[in-house]
Amino acid sequence: MSITTTTDLPAPIRQSLAAGMLSVPTPNFNYIIPADKYAMPRNGGTTMRFLRPQPLTPPTTPLGNTGIEPPSQVATRNIIDATISFYGTSVILNEQVIIQDQDPVLSWLSERLGVAMKQAEDAIIGNYLLSAASQYNCQKGTNGDNPTEPTLRDFANVNAALDTANAFKFLSGKAGEDKFGSAPIRAAWFCLSHTLLSSTFDVLDGFISAWNYPNQNDVLYSEYGSVTNFRILTSSTAIVQSTASTNGRDVYNNMVVAREAYAHIEQDGYSSQLIYRPPIFSGPLALNGTLGVKFAQAQVITQDTWIQNMRCTAAL
Amino acid sequence: MSQYDAVLSGSFTTPASGNAVQTLKLPFVPDLIEVWVQGNSSGDNWTSTANPGPVKYAMWQSGMASGSALCTANTNGAATDTSSYLSSGGFTPVTSQANLYGTRQTGSGVTQASPGVVTITSHGYTSGDVVLIEGTTGMLQLSGIPWQVTVINANTFSLGNSFSTAGFAAAATAVAAQKLSYPQAFTPQLAYIVKVTTGSTTVVECSYAHGYAVNQVVRFNVPSQWGMTQLNGLQGTITAVTTYTFTVSINSSAFTAFAFPTSAVAGAGVSPATVEVIAEDASIFSGSATDNNYTGMIIGNSATAGAAVLSENSALVLWRAQKSSRVYTSLTS
Numbered sequence: 015m016s017i018t019t020t021t022d023l024p025a026p027i028r029q030s031l032a033a034g035m036l037s038v039p040t041p042n043f044n045y046i047i048p049a050d051k052y053a054m055p056r057n058g059g060t061t062m063r064f065l066r067p068q069p070l071t072p073p074t075t076p077l078g079n080t081g082i083e084p085p086s087q088v089a090t091r092n093i094i095d096a097t098i099s100f101y102g103t104s105v106i107l108n109e110q111v112i113i114q115d116q117d118p119v120l121s122w123l124s125e126r127l128g129v130a131m132k133q134a135e136d137a138i139i140g141n142y143l144l145s146a147a148s149q150y151n152c153q154k155g156t157n158g159d160n161p162t163e164p165t166l167r168d169f170a171n172v173n174a175a176l177d178t179a180n181a182f183k184f185l186s187g188k189a190g191e192d193k194f195g196s197a198p199i200r201a202a203w204f205c206l207s208h209t210l211l212s213s214t215f216d217v218l219d220g221f222i223s224a225w226n227y228p229n230q231n232d233v234l235y236s237e238y239g240s241v242t243n244f245r246i247l248t249s250s251t252a253i254v255q256s257t258a259s260t261n262g263r264d265v266y267n268n269m270v271v272a273r274e275a276y277a278h279i280e281q282d283g284y285s286s287q288l289i290y291r292p293p294i295f296s297g298p299l300a301l302n303g304t305l306g307v308k309f310a311q312a313q314v315i316t317q318d319t320w321i322q323n324m325r326c327t328a329a330l
Numbered sequence: 331m332s333q334y335d336a337v338l339s340g341s342f343t344t345p346a347s348g349n350a351v352q353t354l355k356l357p358f359v360p361d362l363i364e365v366w367v368q369g370n371s372s373g374d375n376w377t378s379t380a381n382p383g384p385v386k387y388a389m390w391q392s393g394m395a396s397g398s399a400l401c402t403a404n405t406n407g408a409a410t411d412t413s414s415y416l417s418s419g420g421f422t423p424v425t426s427q428a429n430l431y432g433t434r435q436t437g438s439g440v441t442q443a444s445p446g447v448v449t450i451t452s453h454g455y456t457s458g459d460v461v462l463i464e465g466t467t468g469m470l471q472l473s474g475i476p477w478q479v480t481v482i483n484a485n486t487f488s489l490g491n492s493f494s495t496a497g498f499a500a501a502a503t504a505v506a507a508q509k510l511s512y513p514q515a516f517t518p519q520l521a522y523i524v525k526v527t528t529g530s531t532t533v534v535e536c537s538y539a540h541g542y543a544v545n546q547v548v549r550f551n552v553p554s555q556w557g558m559t560q561l562n563g564l565q566g567t568i569t570a571v572t573t574y575t576f577t578v579s580i581n582s583s584a585f586t587a588f589a590f591p592t593s594a595v596a597g598a599g600v601s602p603a604t605v606e607v608i609a610e611d612a613s614i615f616s617g618s619a620t621d622n623n624y625t626g627m628i629i630g631n632s633a634t635a636g637a638a639v640l641s642e643n644s645a646l647v648l649w650r651a652q653k654s655s656r657v658y659t660s661l662t663s
Binding site for chain 2: 061066092093094095096097099138140141142144145146147148149150151152153154155160161162253254255256257258259260261262312313314315318319
């Protein structure tokens with residue numbers, strides 16, 4: 015057969031794959047960032063147990079000169095437990111895909127599985143925090159809803175609550191520098207927010223965009239800016255409760271967290287396992303391989319006064 | 331069948347009374363599920379006069395609508411059974427998520443009575459559901475709190491442990507509600523305080539079944555608008571529990587009363603009064619932070635024979651669920 019048009023080209027040269035796969039939209043995984051990382055030992059049971067000592071009463075009263083021993087105190091500690099769960103997923107890969115279509119398919123599937131696993135880690139922590147963290151409803155805004163949009167006063171209220179609870183900050187402040195438009199940044203806790211609140215933050219009194227920091231040292235990839243003592247990280251997968259406000263608008267759950275507020279626990283040797291089973295295991299014709307990922311995880315709030323779910327709606 | 335396919339089977343018996351939907355928690359969302367209903371407590375559930383009567387066999391396959399089923403139902407007095415298709419009351423594949431809310435429904439209000447009664451036409455809830463109440467114009471202090479509901483009829487339900495709204499200034503003239511699909515996805519979880527009884531020990535009532543246990547340590551968050559500010563921030567050990575209440579080792583005899591804020595105060599913005607488990611006794615693990623999410627299948631129920639897969643009390647139900655790596659959807663000649 016004579017070849018007179020491009021449609022007559024034989025199959026092998028009718029298409030060529032572009033080098034490399036196209037980008038995959040991937041959210042920021044912020045909930046994992048402030049978590050304290052722990053690993054349970056292998057064969058260490060199903061539960062990670064944390065002990066949190068209760069403070070002793072400071073002995074501020076003079077002992078006097080009677081020689082009588084003062085009463086002793088009872089030392090106590092809180093016991094906080096977290097139970098490990100297992101998670102995983104896999105994909106099935108037909109050998110014809112590799113032979114006829116995409117030779118590096120195992121590579122990009124490995125990447126996708128890894129991202130899926132990290133996203134699962136993050137989502138599980140976020141959902142747990144939504145269920146367990148104490149709540150503050152923003153109430154100083156003017157959008158007429160409950161909760162309202164976040165205001166400087168709301169951030170200040172939560173700021174004061176964490177400060178009063180003597181919560182640890184993550185980051186030291188940034189001193190002002192002689193750069194036009196920049197402003198000093200306070201020592202900070204994190205506020206884990208949604209990307210849809212970006213426009214709300216842009217009109218928030220006291221908000222300093224990350225690009226208006228005195229310098230870009232230690233600015234995180236997902237960092238949008240700062241207000242009072244909070245560095246705001248945004249993600250498109252932050253927890254939103256659909257139509258859950260008084261007026262039926264979406265409620266955003268901003269987790270304001272201090273250092274050591276919650277823990278992410280993996281089981282030693284099982285934090286992430288990528289499993290490949292070649293087609294030979296699938297049957298007599300060895301048609302299908304599998305590629306999967308599995309991991310073990312637990313999460314728990316370890317300092318209950320060092321985290322608050324600051325709920326808000328968006329500004330009008 | 332290849333290594334990638336899975337079949338699980340089992341059985342359960344429906345409750346002796348108050349039959350309800352059944353949830354099969356499985357390690358996968360099935361592509362195919364079948365059930366065989368083998369009779370009621372008298373060993374014979376085919377005496378119903380309904381036509382079609384109780385379902386004997388039902389199946390659902392991936393591609394069918396969620397909540398549907400293809401059934402074989404008993405036909406009263408006939409030698410043959412009836413085939414039927416259920417568009418609801420069938421099988422609903424489920425992957426639970428902590429942050430999953432149902433459709434927002436609006437209603438006409440909440441009565442100022444004991445218990446307060448919410449009116450939403452054809453709400454579709456069942457007793458025990460946890461529902462977020464919002465937009466209670468005139469009674470805004472109820473808004474933003476998830477409540478366990480007790481269904482009165484198809485259009486009304488009460489809140490919590492027969493929660494009384496008689497002391498509020500006015501009835502609500504509007505209401506909106508959203509069902510929390512999986513309120514216990516993680517345990518222990520935050521609970522919402524709706525009543526506190528003071529004394530040498532303190533009894534706290536929550537808006538829904540808290541799931542707490544004796545010897546767990548809880549901490550209270552009581553914003554100033556809720557009256558009992560002395561309780562805010564205190565920790566106590568639980569000494570007794572009921573479904574909605576727990577007793578905690580805090581002497582509240584001298585505390586000011588716990589009271590819902592007025593509607594006007596709530597409308598101006600208020601955070602809920604809550605309690606959370608922060609620790610537990612060394613000998614128990616009930617307070618261990620646990621992920622209870624699951625996948626599986628919900629099997630529908632109805633009090634009307636034939637209207638759902640399950641309708642009989644004390645019925646033995648055999649089930650088989652299958653997950654296939656590949657589902658062929660086209661015919662070849």
